[in-house]
Amino acid sequence: MHVVRVDLGERSYDILIGAKLEEIGTLMNELRIGKKTAVVTNPTVYRLYGERVFSSLKAASFPAMSIEIPDGEQYKNLDWANAIYTALLINAFDRRSPLVALGGGVIGDLTGFAAATFMRGVPFIQIPTTLLSMVDSSVGGKTGVNHAMGKNMIGAFYQPKLVLMDVDVLRTLPREEFLSGMAEVIKYGVIWDRELFAFLEKNREKILAQEQGPLTHIISRSCEIKADVVSKDEREGGLRAILNFGHTVGHAVETLENYAIRHGEAVAIGMVYASRLAHRIGLCDGHVAEKVEGLISAYGLPTSLSRLKRRPTVLQLTDTMMVDKKAEGGKVRFVLPKKIGEAVISRDWDDAALQEVLAT
Numbered sequence: 001m002h003v004v005r006v007d008l009g010e011r012s013y014d015i016l017i018g019a020k021l022e023e024i025g026t027l028m029n030e031l032r033i034g035k036k037t038a039v040v041t042n043p044t045v046y047r048l049y050g051e052r053v054f055s056s057l058k059a060a061s062f063p064a065m066s067i068e069i070p071d072g073e074q075y076k077n078l079d080w081a082n083a084i085y086t087a088l089l090i091n092a093f094d095r096r097s098p099l100v101a102l103g104g105g106v107i108g109d110l111t112g113f114a115a116a117t118f119m120r121g122v123p124f125i126q127i128p129t130t131l132l133s134m135v136d137s138s139v140g141g142k143t144g145v146n147h148a149m150g151k152n153m154i155g156a157f158y159q160p161k162l163v164l165m166d167v168d169v170l171r172t173l174p175r176e177e178f179l180s181g182m183a184e185v186i187k188y189g190v191i192w193d194r195e196l197f198a199f200l201e202k203n204r205e206k207i208l209a210q211e212q213g214p215l216t217h218i219i220s221r222s223c224e225i226k227a228d229v230v231s232k233d234e235r236e237g238g239l240r241a242i243l244n245f246g247h248t249v250g251h252a253v254e255t256l257e258n259y260a261i262r263h264g265e266a267v268a269i270g271m272v273y274a275s276r277l278a279h280r281i282g283l284c285d286g287h288v289a290e291k292v293e294g295l296i297s298a299y300g301l302p303t304s305l306s307r308l309k310r311r312p313t314v315l316q317l318t319d320t321m322m323v324d325k326k327a328e329g330g331k332v333r334f335v336l337p338k339k340i341g342e343a344v345i346s347r348d349w350d351d352a353a354l355q356e357v358l359a360t
């Protein structure tokens with residue numbers, strides 16, 4: 001098992017990579033929290049892993065009930081947060097009662113938000129079951145729900161007490177979901193760690209075959225990088241924005257595709273175009289953009305806007321990016337690679353260069 005500590009003073013916690021679902025009860029016994037527990041999950045994950053989690057909780061004397069949310073992004077909203085509050089109130093949960101999120105990023109974000117707000121905050125434990133939730137959404141404390149007018153518009157920063165990652169559960173994950181998570185792993189390599197990037201290049205087959213050693217390594221490294229960034233800038237005052245590499249174009253693509261594309265796929269396309277922009281404005285050599293595109297393609301992820309069913313126009317893309325950024329005021333910020341393993345957050349690009357790149 002590999003332990004990554006997220007250092008945030010009295011809100012610090014451990015991420016346990018390679019722990020087993022069966023250990024959750026014992027591990028929760030080590031935290032000073034109440035016994036009465038609610039496990040929030042969805043029917044897909046409950047059917048696969050509910051039994052193992054509930055027997056472990058029972059063996060460690062945690063009386064636990066499940067709260068099932070239908071499977072899908074469309075249920076990450078205030079109505080379902082309210083359904084969680086109601087279930088907790090009916091069952092007389094109190095401020096010490098833990099909420100456990102068992103599932104992917106949708107369940108993690110919704111449960112975290114409910115934990116942050118129920119009785120002004122109750123203990124929160126994450127058991128992420130998708131690659132994306134292991135390397136990204138379960139680390140860093142962003143929780144939230146969607147609003148009809150926008151994704152993740154309502155939320156809170158709220159850190160869990162513990163994150164348990166049993167990498168074996170990824171075996172049941174649909175392949176496209178696994179690859180979507182790989183986009184975020186590639187992102188860490190480009191912005192922060194050229195050794196991780198080289199590891200991904202060299203061990204592609206083992207990683208895609210989910211060999212335990214390489215898989216645990218890339219998840220651990222991703223968590224370490226995210227934990228490092230979050231410890232330095234928890235509330236995205238500056239540095240944390242570097243994690244948005246690929247997300248500027250990526251979000252615009254997701255919006256224009258009406259979320260019919262997976263997040264990681266949109267980010268993959270976004271990373272390619274951000275790298276091309278960096279090259280176009282002279283921030284990096286051409287081979288950086290080529291290497292980024294090569295690795296993304298090697299992991300079966302899309303690299304071009306032409307892969308979309310209806311390719312958006314340059315104007316649609318730039319307009320959507322502007323709407324996204326309206327709240328911040330001013331010019332859109334891009335995260336741009338300088339070389340593999342190092343990126344900058346920049347407003348220093350010109351419209352003509354961006355338009356030219358988006359047209360490729």
Ligand SMILES: NC(=O)c1ccc[n+]([C@@H]2O[C@H](COP(=O)([O-])OP(=O)(O)OC[C@H]3O[C@@H](n4cnc5c(N)ncnc54)[C@H](O)[C@@H]3O)[C@@H](O)[C@H]2O)c1
Binds near residue numbers: 044072130169
């Ligand atoms: N909080 C953050 O910092 C952050 C960061 C990135 C993404 N997110 C959020 O994460 C969400 C996306 O998360 P996701 O990609 O995990 O999607 P998801 O939670 O919808 O899971 C994808 C699918 O996989 C299924 N599934 C989960 N685990 C499984 C397993 N082990 N075996 C088989 N099937 C399994 C789910 O039921 C679902 O159908 C979005 O809502 C996004 O906004 C949050």
